[in-house]
Amino acid sequence: MNYVQAADDYLTYLQVEKNYSVNTLTSYAFDLKLYGEFLNTNDRSLVLDELTSSSVRRFVQDQVH
Known part of the structure; x- marks a missing residue:
């Protein structure tokens, strides 16, 4: 799986399963x-295993810098 798909899946999980607020989801998506x-x-590499x-x-x- 690549990073972009995993990030999208994670954000969907946080929204659907965890019911995170829009502001929290926006912050996570930005990061x-x-x-x-x-x-x-x-x-x-954007491959998760790498x-x-x-x-x-x-x-x-x-x-930080």
Whole structure:
């Protein structure tokens, strides 16, 4: 499964199963979009099995700076 589909599925789960508020869903969607853009910009794989914790750490570092 690729990242984009997984992110969409996760947002649907939060909306349908968890009944999260619109504001919460919007915030999650924004963060997931930023991470996807980070992966694309840095030529990282969008395949879930190929994502690493180091890419997540790098993304967080980039967001802080």
